[in-house]
Amino acid sequence: xxxxxxxxxxxxxxxxxxxxxxxxxxxxxxxxxxxxxxxxxxxxxxxxxxxxxxxxxxxxxxxxxxxxxxxxxxxxxxxxxxxxxxxxxxxxxxxxxxxxxxxxxxxxxxxxxxxxxxxxxxxxxxxxxxxxxxxxxxxxxxxxxxxxxxxxxxxxxxxxxxxxxxxxxxxxxxxxxxxxxxxxxxxxxxxxxxxxxxxxxxxxxxxxxxxxxxxxxxxxxxxxxxxxxxxxxxxxxxxxxxxxxxxxxxxxxxxxxxxxxxxxxxxxxxxxxxxxxxxxxxxxxxxxxxxxxxxxxxxxxxxxxxxxxxxxxxxxxxxxxxxxxxxxxxxxxxxxxxxxxxxxxxxxxxx
Numbered sequence: 001x002x003x004x005x006x007x008x009x010x011x012x013x014x015x016x017x018x019x020x021x022x023x024x025x026x027x028x029x030x031x032x033x034x035x036x037x038x039x040x041x042x043x044x045x046x047x048x049x050x051x052x053x054x055x056x057x058x059x060x061x062x063x064x065x066x067x068x069x070x071x072x073x074x075x076x077x078x079x080x081x082x083x084x085x086x087x088x089x090x091x092x093x094x095x096x097x098x099x100x101x102x103x104x105x106x107x108x109x110x111x112x113x114x115x116x117x118x119x120x121x122x123x124x125x126x127x128x129x130x131x132x133x134x135x136x137x138x139x140x141x142x143x144x145x146x147x148x149x150x151x152x153x154x155x156x157x158x159x160x161x162x163x164x165x166x167x168x169x170x171x172x173x174x175x176x177x178x179x180x181x182x183x184x185x186x187x188x189x190x191x192x193x194x195x196x197x198x199x200x201x202x203x204x205x206x207x208x209x210x211x212x213x214x215x216x217x218x219x220x221x222x223x224x225x226x227x228x229x230x231x232x233x234x235x236x237x238x239x240x241x242x243x244x245x246x247x248x249x250x251x252x253x254x255x256x257x258x259x260x261x262x263x264x265x266x267x268x269x270x271x272x273x274x275x276x277x278x279x280x281x282x283x284x285x286x287x288x289x290x291x292x293x294x295x296x297x298x299x300x301x302x303x304x305x306x307x308x309x310x311x312x313x314x315x316x317x318x319x320x321x322x323x324x325x326x327x328x329x330x331x332x333x334x335x336x337x338x339x340x341x342x343x344x345x346x347x348x349x350x351x
Contacts, residue, residue, distance in 0.1 A: 001019075001020055002017050002044075002055050003056050003113050004044050004055060004056070005058045005108070005111070006057065006059045006060065006069065007060065007106035008065040008066045009032065009065065009102070010065065011031070011032055012030065012036075012102075013029070013032050013036070013037075014027065014028075014029045014105075015030070015106055016103055016106035016107040017048050018110045018114065022110075024107060025047070025048060026047055034068070038072065041073065041078060044057075054079070055078065056080075056081060057079065058080075058083050058110050058112070058113035059082060059083065059109070060083050060109050061085065074122060074123070079121070080121065080122035081119040081120065081121055082120050082121075082122055083112050083113050084281070120250060120259055122245075122249070123245060123248065127222050128241050128242050129245070130218065134218070134238070135235065135239050135242050136242075137211060138208055141204050141208050142208060145171070145205065148197050148201050151197055155191075156179070158190055159191060160182075163182045170201055180195070180198055215235060216234035222340060223237050223238075223336070226240065226337060226340055229333070229336060230293075230296070230297055231294075231297045231300065239285060239286075239288075239289040240286060240337070243285050244256070244286065244337055247337035247338045248338070253331045253335070256334045257327060257334075258282065259282055259283055260286040260290060260330060261279050261280065261281050261287045262279075264276035264278065264323065264327070278319070290330055290333060293333070294326045294329055297325070297329070298322075304328075304329065308325045
């Protein structure tokens with residue numbers, strides 16, 4: 001097997017091929033366009049793909065920089081794995097070669113993939129990618145609306161503190177209209193700016209709601225089993241589907257839990273055998289989505305709350321019991337994702 005590590009940049013990608021023991025076999029830089037990616041595939045096939053040698057591409061997971069490269073490689077029928085940047089940085093730190101360069105970084109990516117054979121496999125899944133893009137866009141609009149509302153509230157406070165709307169109410173049309181009526185006809189630059197900012201809030205709200213409806217329709221078609229789970233709404237389900245990018249690329253639910261940063265880290269020695277702690281690595285967006293499910297289930301009567309209370313009666317602290325519940329829910333979420341993906345694939349083939 002030959003692993004080709006990629007150090008990705010906006011204009012160019014540098015590739016370094018290593019063998020099974022990490023020895024460097026070759027390096028080359030190509031333009032970060034489809035033609036360059038195709039040339040890289042030809043280079044790898046001609047140099048390293050003979051005599052039944054399996055070529056695996058290891059790409060530093062930089063999302064915006066690496067997405068197009070991933071898609072072109074998968075379209076060309078190549079095997080691709082994603083290497084977290086933190087893992088690559090650790091490999092570079094312990095390497096004998098000092099300094100930093102594109103070839104050094106690409107070699108570190110390849111050797112990190114050799115050291116960790118169970119990395120998530122990249123897949124060409126248009127549905128999960130579409131959901132991720134839609135959810136990310138909606139989240140960005142929510143952040144912009146929040147910033148605009150905060151600025152607007154200070155304008156209103158300067159005009160008249162009594163006009164301040166109820167906390168967290170300006171996403172509702174009723175309270176937007178009440179504030180608009182109060183600001184109408186008020187002279188001065190502060191009121192003028194407040195009216196403009198309120199108009200921006202109304203526009204952002206309309207676009208956010210439109211994205212939410214579109215997301216709900218799409219996720220309802222591809223993840224009905226996940227949506228039926230207690231504590232899972234359309235936006236949470238869409239976030240999970242988009243960040244997971246296909247359950248089939250994980251070899252097990254344990255690998256999925258590790259990817260989500262929910263699998264605990266062992267921290268025992270001697271008499272503390274069995275002790276673990278929370279990890280801060282992994283996909284934090286996926287972690288946050290499962291955290292929301294756990295917090296919701298704790299408030300509702302059901303298996304989740306029962307399991308949580310059981311762990312607390314066993315002597316666990318609140319954070320420890322919550323961690324255990326998240327790990328349990330991760331297994332359930334993964335099973336639902338697997339079921340939904342299998343159903344979607346079957347229906348697609350039947351069509």
